[in-house]
Amino acid sequence: MKKTKKIIKSVLLILFLFLFFSNNIKAQGTTCASATLITVNGACNSGLINDATITAGFAPSCTGAIIRREGWYRFVATSTNATITVITPAGATNEPGIQVFSGACAGLAEIGCAQADLYTTTGQIESVGFSSGLTIGTTYYFRVMNFANSDFTPTSVCVTNALNNTIASCSQIAGLSGNVISLYDPSLPISGTNPVNTIPLTNSTFKGLTLCPNINGGTTSPTYYTINSTTMTYWWWNAVTNTWINTGHTAGPTAAYTNPGGGGGYIYNLNGSTGDVYRYNGTGNATFWMTIPGFTAFAGPIDLNVDTDGNIYIFNTDVPQQIRVFTPTGSLLCSGTLTLAPVTAGGAGFAVIGGNVYTSTAQGYFVSPLSTNMTFVASANPFNWHVVNDYASCQTAPLCGVLPIELLSFNGDCINENTIKLEWSTASEINNDFFTIEGSKNGKDFDVLSTIDGAGNSNQVLNYKWTDESPLHGINFYRLKQTDYDGKFEYFGPIQIKSDCGENTPAELTLLNNPVENNLGFQYSTLSEENINISVYDVCGKLVYHEPTIASEGNNLFTVDVNTIAKGFYFLKVGNKNGGLQKKFIKQ
Numbered sequence: 077m078k079k080t081k082k083i084i085k086s087v088l089l090i091l092f093l094f095l096f097f098s099n100n101i102k103a104q105g106t107t108c109a110s111a112t113l114i115t116v117n118g119a120c121n122s123g124l125i126n127d128a129t130i131t132a133g134f135a136p137s138c139t140g141a142i143i144r145r146e147g148w149y150r151f152v153a154t155s156t157n158a159t160i161t162v163i164t165p166a167g168a169t170n171e172p173g174i175q176v177f178s179g180a181c182a183g184l185a186e187i188g189c190a191q192a193d194l195y196t197t198t199g200q201i202e203s204v205g206f207s208s209g210l211t212i213g214t215t216y217y218f219r220v221m222n223f224a225n226s227d228f229t230p231t232s233v234c235v236t237n238a239l240n241n242t243i244a245s246c247s248q249i250a251g252l253s254g255n256v257i258s259l260y261d262p263s264l265p266i267s268g269t270n271p272v273n274t275i276p277l278t279n280s281t282f283k284g285l286t287l288c289p290n291i292n293g294g295t296t297s298p299t300y301y302t303i304n305s306t307t308m309t310y311w312w313w314n315a316v317t318n319t320w321i322n323t324g325h326t327a328g329p330t331a332a333y334t335n336p337g338g339g340g341g342y343i344y345n346l347n348g349s350t351g352d353v354y355r356y357n358g359t360g361n362a363t364f365w366m367t368i369p370g371f372t373a374f375a376g377p378i379d380l381n382v383d384t385d386g387n388i389y390i391f392n393t394d395v396p397q398q399i400r401v402f403t404p405t406g407s408l409l410c411s412g413t414l415t416l417a418p419v420t421a422g423g424a425g426f427a428v429i430g431g432n433v434y435t436s437t438a439q440g441y442f443v444s445p446l447s448t449n450m451t452f453v454a455s456a457n458p459f460n461w462h463v464v465n466d467y468a469s470c471q472t473a474p475l476c477g478v479l480p481i482e483l484l485s486f487n488g489d490c491i492n493e494n495t496i497k498l499e500w501s502t503a504s505e506i507n508n509d510f511f512t513i514e515g516s517k518n519g520k521d522f523d524v525l526s527t528i529d530g531a532g533n534s535n536q537v538l539n540y541k542w543t544d545e546s547p548l549h550g551i552n553f554y555r556l557k558q559t560d561y562d563g564k565f566e567y568f569g570p571i572q573i574k575s576d577c578g579e580n581t582p583a584e585l586t587l588l589n590n591p592v593e594n595n596l597g598f599q600y601s602t603l604s605e606e607n608i609n610i611s612v613y614d615v616c617g618k619l620v621y622h623e624p625t626i627a628s629e630g631n632n633l634f635t636v637d638v639n640t641i642a643k644g645f646y647f648l649k650v651g652n653k654n655g656g657l658q659k660k661f662i663k664q
Contacts, residue, residue: 107131108181108217111148116158120232121149125220136175136221138189143173145222153210155237159256159273160188160204162220163231171223172230174204178216187216190256191223204256206276242274243299243315244287245618249427249434250300252277252285257300262434262443275313277320281306284345288338288382291358292323301336301343303327310343310356326361328354335379335425340386340404348378353388366406379425379435391426391435399450405567412448481505481530481558481566484537484660488554488573489584496544496573498554501590503662505534512557513542519553519570530558537590537662547575583657585650588633591662596636598659600650604629609651612636614644627652638663 105111106127114121125147136143151158164172176188188204210216222228244250248259251271260271283305290297292312300313302320308330310323327336327345335346343356344365351371356362368390381389386404397414416435427434433444435452442452482503489497498513508530514522531538544552555569588597600608605628612621620641625634636648641663649658 105148106146108148108177108184111150111217114149114151114233114235116151116154116235116237120234122230122232123147124227124229125222126227131219134175134177134184134186134219136173136189136191137186138175139173139191139223141171141173141191141223143221143223144225145227146219148217148219149233150215150217151235152215153212153237155212156206156210157276158206158210158216158235158237159276160218161232161234161236161273162202164202164228165231172202172228173221173223174202174218175221176204176216176218178214181217184217188218191221204276243313246614247429249429250274250285250287252282252302257285262429262432275300277302282311282320284336286336286338286343286382288343289341291338291341291343291356292321293358301338303336303345305330310362323358325356325358327356328352328362328364337380337382337388339382339384342382342386342404344380344382344388346378346380346390353380366402368400368402369408381426381428383428389428391433399448403566410448412450415451416442481508483556483558483568484590484662485658486556486568486571487657487659488571490547490573490575491543494545494547494575496547496552496554496575497541498544499539499541500556500568501537501539501660502531502534503537503591505531505538507561508532508534509559509561511540512559513544514555514557515544515548516553516555516570517548517551519572522553522555522570525554532561547573549575551575583650583652585648585657585659587648587659587661590659591664592638593664594637594639596638596648596661598634598636598648598650600627600632600634600657602627602629602632602652606652609649609656610634610636611649611651612638612641613647613649614641620646 106129108131112121112123125145127146128144130143130146160174160176162172162174171191173191174189175186177184178187179185188206190202190204204218220230220233242259244259247263248261251258251260256273256277257275258271258273264270281304282302284303286301288298288301290299290312299315302311303309304311304322308326308328310325310327311320312323314321329347329352335348337344337346341357343362345354345356345362346368347353351368353365353368354362355365371390371392378393379391381391383389387409388402388404390400390402391414392398393414393416397416398411399414400411401409403409425435428446431446433446433450433452435442442454444450444452484501484503486498486500488499491497500511509532510530511528513525513528515525516522525544526542528540528542544554551572551574553570553572555567555571557565557567559565583603584601586599588599590596605626608625608627610621610623610625611619613619621636621638623636638646643663645660646663647658647660650656
């Protein structure tokens with residue numbers, strides 16, 4: 077009898093535990109009306125998503141794929157901005173997506189959508205962000221979808237309103253994923269803040285991403301550029317006002333929108349179907365630049381990157397897989413092999429960070445040292461930071477060996493109505509035969525004006541100058557051509573100078589010591605007293621020093637303490653009411 081009672085108690089205990097856990101490990105809401113509430117900036121949710129009866133009438137705008145599972149959620153806006161983030165676990169085949177709605181359940185309207193666009197057994201992050209436009213106190217609904225035919229339990233489903241509007245540093249990769257830009261530092265482990273969601277896009281029509289100096293006169297530099305795939309117009313991110321700015325300038329044909337890359341004063345767009353490249357200088361629509369010789373289209377990762385010297389990198393994963401580097405004039409600088417296995421459709425382009433190249437495909441995340449013979453290997457990190465559309469990075473290291481010269485500066489001034497003085501400086505020279513100064517009235521068609529002998533080989537700063545005593549009336553364009561002893565050459569510029577200066581000699585900036593170890597000295601000359609801003613930027617455009625001050629009429633001597641900044645190349649900029657002047661220097 078006692079034994080029977082013990083058995084009954086055991087059965088009752090098991091039944092109680094079953095009922096308890098079955099009521100506390102619930103699947104998420106299966107309809108809008110039963111949506112699970114998530115508190116903004118509160119606890120994240122990690123409930124099972126297993127509803128295979130998909131709500132009809134709400135086809136997501138970001139994909140035409142079939143929804144296999146869904147779970148419904150809701151949140152009450154506490155700010156005008158919000159970011160919804162879903163993290164999926166490793167070890168299960170998931171292809172998540174998010175669709176966000178405004179309105180009541182009886183009349184929902186989609187306001188945001190993102191889809192991972194791949195099957196993978198590694199964890200993923202998917203996000204939808206809103207920089208503004210939400211109404212405080214209003215309830216918004218969203219559903220988490222799985223396009224893979226299986227139940228899944230997200231690691232977390234979170235809603236926050238603390239948007240991070242940070243521009244990527246030179247140690248981070250920026251990824252365009254869904255409708256938000258995420259930043260990932262490959263030197264750091266995966267965590268809740270790596271990758272981190274930062275800047276939301278205004279809609280899902282933004283495709284392609286590049287990180288480069290601002291060529292539209294904005295105060296944010298470097299910054300992001302993207303392309304509206306419907307209107308084919310360039311947009312750039314203003315980090316001061318936290319808004320996307322429409323340039324109104326078009327990027328080329330439709331197929332060119334997913335492969336932009338910026339540097340050297342231009343943004344280039346690669347048409348992944350034809351190999352045609354279009355170039356944009358910030359002042360009008362992009363124009364045809366060149367067709368990549370022997371280019372073969374492929375559905376896998378194809379990308380265009382530009383380094384800080386303005387050289388254009390074409391990554392192509394078709395057979396033969398290869399990388400080719402072109403100068404800004406279209407000459408082939410070097411080429412090499414690119415081995416990415418498995419070759420696959422899908423992928424997010426390439427990013428160059430710290431001498432390494434990163435890419436992702438439907439099979440995972442791959443990395444290789446930057447060289448002319450690259451072999452990509454799978455990342456040891458079991459997390460797949462999936463980027464649907466494109467990578468962007470602050471590429472600084474040129475691939476094709478030592479450059480013949482390191483140019484510190486190239487600028488000019490109008491001395492009077494009949495004279496323009498050009499000056500340039502080099503930090504080092506290798507086999508430098510001569511310089512050619514070329515001039516143009518339209519910035520496209522250049523004529524040879526003069527030649528200046530180079531130093532051959534040098535490891536110290538050398539200064540050059542040349543005077544144009546017969547400039548054209550109005551705007552004059554100048555570029556500098558450097559030629560080696562073996563006939564190879566490289567272009568710098570162009571720069572533009574107005575000849576009609578009369579007696580109004582513009583301000584002048586002269587470095588007094590370069591390279592520098594502790595204190596950078598410079599002279600700033602102006603015709604009248606004015607407010608100026610003294611700034612120092614690294615090669616990625618990061619501000620490392622800033623001081624507003626007043627310059628008196630005539631010659632002014634200033635010093636900048638650079639003792640605490642790292643060794644390398646930097647830019648000194650003195651900003652004034654006309655824009656300002658800039659010089660490049662070396663910190664030793």
